[in-house]
Amino acid sequence: MKYFCGIDIGASSTKLVLIDENGQIVAKSIRRSGVNYAEASERCLEEALSAAQVDRSQIAASLSTGYGRDNVPWSDGKRTEIACHGKGAYHYVRDRLTVIDIGAQDSKLIHLDEQGNRINFKMNRKCAAGTGAFLEEIALRLDLPVDRLNGLAENATKDVSLGSFCTVFAATEVLSLIRQGETVENIAKGAFHSVVKRIIEMGAADGQLVMTGGVAAHNPLLVQMVGKAFGQDVFVPPHAQFVGAFGAALFAREESEETG
Amino acid sequence: MSTATEKKVERKEFQSTGKMKAVMGKYFTELTQGPEQGKKTAWCTSVGPAELLRALGFNVFFPENHGAMLGASRMATDLIPLANAKGFSPDICSYLTSDIGSYLKGESPLQKMKLPGPPKADVLVFNTNQCRDVKDWFQFYAREWDVPCLGIHSPVGELSEPMIEDVAKQTEALVEPLEEVAGVKLDIDKLREIIDLSRQCTMLWKQVLESAAHRPAPITFFDGTIQMGPAVVLRGTQDAVDYYKLLVDELNQRVANDEAAVEGERFRIYWEGMPIWGKLRDLSTQFMQLQTCVVASTYCNSWIFEDLDPADPFRSMARAYGSIFICRSDDFKELYLQEMFEKFQIDGIVYHDAKTCPNNSNCRYQLPQRLAERTGKPYLIINGDLNDLRLYSEEQTRTNIEAFVEQLAGT
Numbered sequence: 001m002k003y004f005c006g007i008d009i010g011a012s013s014t015k016l017v018l019i020d021e022n023g024q025i026v027a028k029s030i031r032r033s034g035v036n037y038a039e040a041s042e043r044c045l046e047e048a049l050s051a052a053q054v055d056r057s058q059i060a061a062s063l064s065t066g067y068g069r070d071n072v073p074w075s076d077g078k079r080t081e082i083a084c085h086g087k088g089a090y091h092y093v094r095d096r097l098t099v100i101d102i103g104a105q106d107s108k109l110i111h112l113d114e115q116g117n118r119i120n121f122k123m124n125r126k127c128a129a130g131t132g133a134f135l136e137e138i139a140l141r142l143d144l145p146v147d148r149l150n151g152l153a154e155n156a157t158k159d160v161s162l163g164s165f166c167t168v169f170a171a172t173e174v175l176s177l178i179r180q181g182e183t184v185e186n187i188a189k190g191a192f193h194s195v196v197k198r199i200i201e202m203g204a205a206d207g208q209l210v211m212t213g214g215v216a217a218h219n220p221l222l223v224q225m226v227g228k229a230f231g232q233d234v235f236v237p238p239h240a241q242f243v244g245a246f247g248a249a250l251f252a253r254e255e256s257e258e259t260g
Numbered sequence: 261m262s263t264a265t266e267k268k269v270e271r272k273e274f275q276s277t278g279k280m281k282a283v284m285g286k287y288f289t290e291l292t293q294g295p296e297q298g299k300k301t302a303w304c305t306s307v308g309p310a311e312l313l314r315a316l317g318f319n320v321f322f323p324e325n326h327g328a329m330l331g332a333s334r335m336a337t338d339l340i341p342l343a344n345a346k347g348f349s350p351d352i353c354s355y356l357t358s359d360i361g362s363y364l365k366g367e368s369p370l371q372k373m374k375l376p377g378p379p380k381a382d383v384l385v386f387n388t389n390q391c392r393d394v395k396d397w398f399q400f401y402a403r404e405w406d407v408p409c410l411g412i413h414s415p416v417g418e419l420s421e422p423m424i425e426d427v428a429k430q431t432e433a434l435v436e437p438l439e440e441v442a443g444v445k446l447d448i449d450k451l452r453e454i455i456d457l458s459r460q461c462t463m464l465w466k467q468v469l470e471s472a473a474h475r476p477a478p479i480t481f482f483d484g485t486i487q488m489g490p491a492v493v494l495r496g497t498q499d500a501v502d503y504y505k506l507l508v509d510e511l512n513q514r515v516a517n518d519e520a521a522v523e524g525e526r527f528r529i530y531w532e533g534m535p536i537w538g539k540l541r542d543l544s545t546q547f548m549q550l551q552t553c554v555v556a557s558t559y560c561n562s563w564i565f566e567d568l569d570p571a572d573p574f575r576s577m578a579r580a581y582g583s584i585f586i587c588r589s590d591d592f593k594e595l596y597l598q599e600m601f602e603k604f605q606i607d608g609i610v611y612h613d614a615k616t617c618p619n620n621s622n623c624r625y626q627l628p629q630r631l632a633e634r635t636g637k638p639y640l641i642i643n644g645d646l647n648d649l650r651l652y653s654e655e656q657t658r659t660n661i662e663a664f665v666e667q668l669a670g671t
Contacts, residue, residue: 067659079666079671080659080662080663080666081659082663082666083663083666083671106656117670118667119638120639120667121663121667122641123656251671
C-alpha cells in the first residue's frame with residue numbers, strides 16, 4: 001500500500017495527515033510549530049508513521065502548506081493553505097462552496113465553483129482581528145484557557161459588543177467590561193461576536209458554507225453564530241483542524257498520479 | 261519524499277542601466293551643486309509644471325522622487341516616526357512623512373551618492389492633480405525656509421474645455437511670481453523647446469512600456485519603476501531623450517530575440533496602484549520564481565503625457581497634466597484599465613491598496629469587482645503602503661500572491 005502525506009505548518013500549530021491510496025486518513029498528528037519548523041515537521045511525521053505503523057519508504061509523495069511550507073526538508077512540493085483548505089473542503093462537499101478557515105493568525109474566505117476550481121479568495125488584512133490569536137488574547141485577559149471560551153459563551157445571557165478592530169484595543173475593552181461587572185460568559189460570547197463580524201466583512205457566502213481550522217473545530221457555538229450571520233447552515237468537516245493538511249495530502253496523491 | 265528547493269532566479273539587467281545611472285548621477289550632482297553655483301532651485305510635484313520651471317532656468321527637484329528613494333532604500337520606515345512626532349499623522353502620505361523625517365534628521369539617500377541632501381528650495385510649485393497632500397507637504401518647507409509656495413489646483417473627474425482653460429490660466433498666472441524668483445523673464449521659445457523635448461521623452465517612454473505587450477515581455481513593472489527615473493526628473497532635457505532612445509533599442513533587440521524578462525513566462529499580471537518601494541526586489545523575485553511577469557502598470561504609464569504640444573504650451577500642459585489617471589472618474593479608469601488588459605494580454609490584476617495613499621488606491625469603491633465582472637479577469641488586492649513598511653505584512657502578501665498564481669494555474 002502506498003501512502004501520501006500532507007503537512008500544514010501554521011503560525012501556531014503543525015498538523016500532519018497521512019492518507020492511503022483511497023484518500024482515507026490513516027494517521028494524523030499535531031504539535032506546536034515552535035521556532036524550528038523542520039524539527040516540528042519531522043516529529044509530526046514520526047508520530048504519524050508510528051501510529052499508522054507505516055514505514056517512511058511507503059510514502060509515495062508529500063506536500064507542505066501553511067506559513068512554514070518552504071521549511072519542510074522532505075516535502076516533494078508545496079501549495080498555499082488557500083489551495084489546500086479548498087481542496088480538503090471540496091473532498092467532503094462536492095458543490096459550489098464558500099470555505100471559511102479561521103487559523104491562529106489569519107482567516108480566509110475561499111470561493112470554489114461546482115468543480116472545485118477556485119473563483120476567488122480573500123485573507124484577513126494585516127492584523128489579527130477575527131483570528132485564533134484574537135481569541136487567545138481575550139482568553140488571556142479573562143485568565144482562562146482558550147478552550148473554555150465556547151462552554152462559557154454558551155451560557156451567555158446577553159449580547160455585549162467589542163467594537164474595536166484592534167486586538168489590543170479589544171482586550172482593553174474587555175478590561176472595561178470586567179470593571180463594569182459584566183459576566184465572563186457574556187464577554188466570551190462578545191469575543192465570538194467580534195470574530196463573526198470580522199468574518200462576514202470579508203465577503204459574501206456563495207453556495208454551501210464550510211468552516212475549517214482550529215477555531216471552527218473547537219468552538220461549535222462560534223460556527224453556529226457564523227451560520228446565523230450568513231443566514232445558512234455551516235458544514236464542518238471531520239477533523240476540521242486538519243483540513244489544510246488533508247488537502248495537501250490529496251494534492252500529493254493527485255500529483256503523484258499525474259507524474260506516474 | 262524528497263528535498264524541496266526554492267528556484268534561484270536573477271533579474272536580467274539592462275545594458276543601458278549603466279547609462280541611466282550616469283544620467284541620474286549627473287542630474288543629482290548638478291542639482292545639489294546648484295546653489296553654490298548661483299542656480300536657483302525649484303521644488304516641483306512629479307506631475308507639476310516642470311517644463312515652465314526649466315524654461316525659467318531653475319534646477320528642478322522632485323520631492324516625490326526623493327520619497328521613492330527613501331522607500332526603496334528602506335530608510336523611510338525609520339524616518340516616518342520623526343514626522344509623526346511633529347504632528348504629521350501616520351495615516352497621511354508616507355512620501356510626505358518620510359521626506360519630512362529625512363529633512364528633520366538630515367539623512368538622505370543622496371548622501372550614499374556622496375552628495376549633500378536635497379537642495380533648499382527658492383520656490384515650491386505644486387499641482388494638486390495627484391492629491392492635496394503635496395500642497396501641505398510643500399507648505400511645510402515654505403514656512404520652514406520662508407520661501408514662496410505656488411501652485412495649480414486641478415479639478416477631479418472628467419476634463420472639460422472650461423476646466424482646461426482654467427488650469428491653463430492658473431499655470432500662466434505662475435509666470436510672473438516665478439520670474440520674480442528666477443530673476444529672468446520667460447522666453448516662450450525656450451518653453452516650446454522644452455515642451456518639445458518633454459514630448460519626445462514621453463513618446464519614447466511609452467515605447468519602452470509598450471514593448472511589454474510582446475510575449476514574452478522584455479521588461480517588467482519592477483524594471484519600469486527603476487527605468488522611469490529620467491522620465492520623472494529629466495523630462496524636458498536632451499539627456500532623457502537620449503537615454504530612452506538607447507533603452508528602446510535594447511528592448512527592440514530583446515523583442516526580436518524573444519528574450520523574456522521573466523524566464524518561462526506563464527502568466528501576465530497588471531499592477532494597479534503605487535509600488536511598494538521597500539519590497540520591489542522581494543516581489544520581483546517572487547514573481548520570477550512563479551514564472552509570472554508583471555507586464556504593465558498604471559503607475560509607470562502615468563508619465564506618458566501625449567497631449568504636450570509646443571505650439572500651445574500652457575493649454576497643452578493643462579490638458580496633459582489634468583488628464584492623468586489619478587484625477588479621473590471611475591468610469592474613465594475602468595475603460596482605461598480594460599484597454600490596458602487587452603493591450604498587454606493580461607491574465608490577472610494585482611491591486612495595491614496603499615494605506616497612506618487613498619488617491620492612488622483604486623480598489624476602494626468596488627472598481628476591481630466591476631472590472632472583474634466586465635472582463636472576467638481575476639484580481640487580487642494586497643494591503644500595504646508605498647513607503648511605510650509598518651503597514652505591510654510580508655507573509656500575508658507572499659501567500660496572497662502565491663495563491664493568486666495557483667488560481668491562475670487552476671490549482
